[in-house]
Amino acid sequence: MSDTFTGNKALEIHEPLIFETGHVATTGVDVEEPAAFESRLGGHARKTPIDLPGLTEPETMRHYVRLSRQNYAIDLGLYPLGSCTMKHNPRLNEKMARLPGFADIHPLQPLSTVPGALELMQELSHWLCAMTGMTAVALSPKAGAHGELAGMMAIRAAIAAKGETRHVVLVPESAHGTNPATAAALGYKVESIKAREDGTVSVEAVKEKLSADVAAIMLTNPNTCGLFEPEVKAIADAVHEAGAYFYGDGANFNAIVGKAKPGDLGVDAMHINLHKTFSTPHGGGGPGSGPVVLSERLAPFAPVPFLRADGTLVERADEAGEGEMPFGRLTAFHGQMGMYVRALAYMMSHGADGLKEASEDAVLAANYLKAQLADVMSVSFPDRPAMHEVLFDESFLKGSGITTLDFAKAMIDEGYHPMTMYFPLVVHGAMLIEPTESESLPSLDLFIATLRDLARSAREGDTARFTEAPRLAPRRRLDETKSARKPVLTYEPPAPYQEAAE
Amino acid sequence: MRYHPLTADDRALMLRSIGVDTVDDLFTDVPAGHLVEGLLDLPKGRSEISVERALSRMAGRNRAAGAGPFFVGAGAYRHHVPASVDHLIQRSEFLTSYTPYQAEISQGTLQVLFEFQTQVARLTGMEVANASMYDGSTATAEAVMMASRLTRRTRAVVSGGLHPQYRDVIDTVATGIEVAALPADPTNAEDIAAAIDDTVACVVVQTPTFYGHLVDLAPIAEAAHAAGALLVAVFTEAVALGAIEPPGALGADIAVGEGQSIGNALNFGGPYVGLFATKKKHVRQMPGRLSGETVDADGKRGYVLTLSTREQHIRRDKATSNICTNSGLCALAFTIHMTLLGEKGLSRLAHLNHARACATADALARVPGVSVLNDTFFNEFTIRVPGEAERVVERLAEWNILGGVPVSRLDPSAPGDLIVVAATEMTTEEDIAEYAEVLGGLK
Structure with missing residues (x-):
């Protein structure tokens, strides 16, 4: 397989597991030995060995630097994951989050010693409410799905406060999986709403499902087909008429910041993914931050902790005053302060003008890709303008023997991270492309040229370019079936070693 | 705007290619009268120096721990x-990558998560661990819901030694589960075993407790198991597990806790990293992502996200949890620090x-x-x-x-x-x- 003695290829260096190279007696941290003292561990002192290998500092550096080089990243290239908003992560934000006054403060030190932290939270709340046209914000949710939970629990509490019980939540089939999962986690029955031919939800389809048993609709707008829901206001009105609430999934907020306010469109609650729209880094899967903005009708039900308009922080439900009916607490402490700092640094850097420009450039870039690719790839919903992402399906690959997965893997060989695949579920072999505002025109043009070349190869029957891909990545395609059938989730030493140890 | 590469000429060219005159022609689906005119009522953009000044002033108003x-x-x-931890987590390839769904170009993150899972399992004395939760409190609530699914029971007995905010989170989040919380227990006097009967899905016990006491989990595990209930063992200080017997050795069925104290700063409460470990036989009811070992088409060892059929992006309303984004980068900080320590x-x-x-x-x-x-x-x-x-x-x-x-x-x-x-x-x-x-x- 390999031409070299080591199996390495120049800068591409194989890296074993720490469990294969480290040793329990090795450490990269020098720890001071305390003077003799009387232990208070009682009978609880550890007797069972942990079997945790350590590495010295130079070995540790190499281990993680080598591993890092097997990852794709925004800083390496275009990362067109639809609905994930992989935009540039400014390093100023990292620097600000590491100021000791933000990073080295404890959530439970006296509030009198952290006025600057409360000021930052208040300022962030102001920006979020101004951008969304909403009344209040619950900052504490730890990620988008956690924000959904917060918003839906506020809705449940508001319904209960009216002395009602409602059991159904409407979710369009194009929604993210977190929407139905959230509704189900709260005990709601999920009813799906079909999309129209043009990829949007019609007010009629919603009205058909509305009843006195419907608690809410969870609608993503712009939706995951990359379209702004043209009947969103009429849908909101119908939902409100039925005594239900409108939960907006803010995953795609990046298209409309500074262009349209969800509050004006009838949204009652919407989470905002600070790690998408406001560029806190994705970090290989997290952490995120999912503040939820609330309409006037839901504001009283915000969970603790919440900030009052006067800047005081309410930490316990029993401290609630007149008109405050917090539904509970979603997490220990105050949420993702480290992310608040980064997001506010991003917002202040952009300002009202830069935020608007970001949305416009993101939408412009997506529509440019659509225009430049429409003749060689199949745009699923060509008739409406795309928002910040554009949806293709695999019909242009029909008869080629090449699937969306193959196409995506061939992009890897060309130096690109694939787009979001097989989502949303409303078209066959979905390819959801979101370029974001961070790409230059030459970068977009090279990406377009690459996709055009791949489409040409597919047309001309060069299937190996796809079905064999990726050929140049650190790994070829991995066997997911094997991993699911016989899961190996932790390192286990090879059998002979185990026997010898026993 | 220093972060936006497109020039005015680029924009004009792109609009021509699309076939529209202005960018607002792309926003025609926004209902009439709802397109924001002009700018939001917020300040204009600022230079890097100016933002740095403003935020440094706010930070300066806080009394740092140090x-x-x-x-x-x-x-x-x-x-x-250690300085090397914060340096490594700022490597672009870790910091600016997404969830490792495209395994071929995400082996760095996937191997890191596999090592993290192994370290957490060994530290807690459990068989398997996931790739992280938001924090200790949410991990605890998820453990209660998982125990309820496993036992098909809907009562949870919660120790008075559990962190009060963790208790509040269980109370808020565990829909359909009756939470029986014992009174605050500052002197370690409670007899939680006496509160367990055969209606109980799980008993939730923290050690060291919120008040710092060390609790012998073994007799509690025994009483729980005798009643067909599970023991959810909680810790908020992961460093303690370097000195005390781990929950896995004392009969815990699910061990959850806060991993912040290894590799992560205080950050006024977040982001932190929830640790979640259990027995192999329960893995299909576990929430959250898992990295698993496999081979690629050439037979080379590699890692993929696995058992995804538990998760929301596949199972939607039948998922074990709605969690999607987790605490990847905090888990990275944890695992690097743990590797340095050994x-x-x-x-x-x-x-x-x-x-x-x-x-x-x-x-x-x-x-x-x-x-x-x-x-x-x-x-x-x-x-x-x-x-x-x-x-x-x-x-x-x-x-x-x-x-x-x-x-x-x-x-x-x-x-x-x-x-x-x-x-x-x-x-x-x-x-x-x-x-x-x-x-x-x-x-």
Whole structure:
């Protein structure tokens, strides 16, 4: 397989597991030995060995630097994951989050010693409410799905406060999986709403499902087909008429910041993914931050902790005053302060003008890709303008023997991270492309040229370019079936070693 | 705007290619009258220098932990983070990558997660661990819901030694589960085994407790198992597991906790990293992502996200949890720090923490009117002070001493004269002496 003695290829260096190279007696941290003292561990002192290998500092550096080089990243290239908003992560934000006054403060030190932290939270709340046209914000949710939970629990509490019980939540089939999962986690029955031919939800389809048993609709707008829901206001009105609430999934907020306010469109609650729209880094899967903005009708039900308009922080439900009916607490402490700092640094850097420009450039870039690719790839919903992402399906690959997965893997060989695949579920072999505002025109043009070349190869029957891909990545395609059938989730030493140890 | 590469000429060219005149022609689906005219009522964009000034001013208004004696714990701990940890987590390839769905170009993250899972499983003495949750409190609530699915029972008995905010989170989030919370237990007097019967899905016990006491989990596990219930063992200080018997060795079915204290800064409460470990036989009911070993088309070892059929993006309303984004980068910080420590370093670190806490407890116990409630503890304990704890803590802060957490701030049902006090390897002898002196002098 390999031409070299080591199996390495120049800068591409194989890296074993720490469990294969480290040793329990090795450490990269020098720890001071305390003077003799009387232990208070009682009978609880550890007797069972942990079997945790350590590495010295130079070995540790190499281990993680080598591993890092097997990852794709925004800083390496275009990362067109639809609905994930992989935009540039400014390093100023990292620097600000590491100021000791933000990073080295404890959530439970006296509030009198952290006025600057409360000021930052208040300022962030102001920006979020101004951008969304909403009344209040619950900052504490730890990620988008956690924000959904917060918003839906506020809705449940508001319904209960009216002395009602409602059991159904409407979710369009194009929604993210977190929407139905959230509704189900709260005990709601999920009813799906079909999309129209043009990829949007019609007010009629919603009205058909509305009843006195419907608690809410969870609608993503712009939706995951990359379209702004043209009947969103009429849908909101119908939902409100039925005594239900409108939960907006803010995953795609990046298209409309500074262009349209969800509050004006009838949204009652919407989470905002600070790690998408406001560029806190994705970090290989997290952490995120999912503040939820609330309409006037839901504001009283915000969970603790919440900030009052006067800047005081309410930490316990029993401290609630007149008109405050917090539904509970979603997490220990105050949420993702480290992310608040980064997001506010991003917002202040952009300002009202830069935020608007970001949305416009993101939408412009997506529509440019659509225009430049429409003749060689199949745009699923060509008739409406795309928002910040554009949806293709695999019909242009029909008869080629090449699937969306193959196409995506061939992009890897060309130096690109694939787009979001097989989502949303409303078209066959979905390819959801979101370029974001961070790409230059030459970068977009090279990406377009690459996709055009791949489409040409597919047309001309060069299937190996796809079905064999990726050929140049650190790994070829991995066997997911094997991993699911016989899961190996932790390192286990090879059998002979185990026997010898026993 | 310094982050936007498109020029005015680029934009004009792109609009022509699309076939529209202005960018607003792309927003025609926004209902009439709802397109924002002009700019939002927010300040204009600012230079890097200007933003840095504004935020530094806000940061400067906070009293950083490192600016004087510091004894605050209760679920978040100030430990030393080696410089290499923060350097490595800022590698672009870790910081600016997404969830590793495209395994071929995400082996770095996937191998890191596989190593993280192995470290967490070994540290807790459990068989498997996931790739992280948001934090300890949400991990605990998820564990309760998982126990309910596994036992098909809907009652949870929660110890009075559990962090009060963790209890509040279970109460709020665990829909359809009746939470029987025992009263606050500052003196470690509760008999939780007596509260277990055959309607109980799980019993939730924290050790060291919120008040710092060490609890023998073994008899509780035995009583739970005899009733067909599960033991959910909780910890908020992962360093403690370097010094005390792990939950897995004492019969825990699910072990959850906060991993912040290894590799992660205090950050005023987040982002942190929830640890979640269980037995192999329960893995298909576990929430969250998992990295699993497999091979690629050439037979080379590699890693993929696995058992995804538990998760929301596949199973939607039938998923084990709605969690999607987790705490990847905090898990990376945890695993790098743990790799640097190794068993030897972790044991020494835990020993030093215990030593500092013992010294602190001894010094405070000598202050007239102050008593230490704990016979056993790891690196934090509870003191009873004359007068209101919240007021005492405020007075100490006036002397630039952050002396701990008044229990009543989190749990109004608990006595008002208790302070949870933590010490770590960061605590110096001078800090301890100053704390004792000032506490003794408060009027």
